[in-house]
Structures are given as structure tokens and as C-alpha cells.
Amino acid sequence: MKSIMERQQIIRSITAFFEDRGITWNKVYIGVTNNAEKRLFQDHNVDRREDDYIVCQSRSADEARTIEGYFQELGASGFNGGGNDTSSIVYAYRKRGYTIE
Numbered sequence: 001m002k003s004i005m006e007r008q009q010i011i012r013s014i015t016a017f018f019e020d021r022g023i024t025w026n027k028v029y030i031g032v033t034n035n036a037e038k039r040l041f042q043d044h045n046v047d048r049r050e051d052d053y054i055v056c057q058s059r060s061a062d063e064a065r066t067i068e069g070y071f072q073e074l075g076a077s078g079f080n081g082g083g084n085d086t087s088s089i090v091y092a093y094r095k096r097g098y099t100i101e
Helices: 007-020 036-043 061-074
Strands: 028-033 053-057 089-094
Touching (some): 007 061, 007 089, 028 061
Antiparallel strands (some): 028 089
16 A cells, blocks of 8 residues: 555646546546455456556545545546445546446
8 A cells, every 4th residue: 555645746647647647537446445455356347457447545534525525526426425434445446348437
């Protein structure tokens, strides 16, 4: 897991990740969790080797949800307010025909 990042640092990292790849927000799913490995590769069916995804550790679940909401306002998919009180990890991936929202 990466080290804890500040809110603006996470926003910049996620923004740069998808913009550098030319991926628009309507093709992105964003979520919060306490177990990125399970959510990405089991629940969402993201391919570890082939797909575009990013994982960032925020300071708290509330901060993670704020970041999640920010990207949903830009057009990313997701379920705002998900996770639980320990869900301080923000993750995002490029949606594909085989990924599961």
C-alpha cells in the first residue's frame, strides 16, 4: 500500500493518471474501500496486468468519500458514500466490457 496522501495530492494523482492516458471521466469508476485488492480484482473484475487503475491511501474514510464525490461530479461512476468507517482507500479504474460496477 502506498503511503498516506493529502486530499489535493490524491486528486492530482488520479487526475493525471487518467488524463495522461486520454481516459474521460465517463469511462472511470471510482470507489472507496478498506481492501483495494478484493474490490478491484475480485468484486470489479479488473485485470491486474491489462487494465488502467490507481489506488491512493487517504487520511480517513470521510476524506476518501469527499474525493470520491469530487470525481463523481466530474462524471465518474460510483456509489457515493459507500464503504464503512475504515474505508480510507480511494481506487479508480477504467471501465471495460468485462469489469463489474
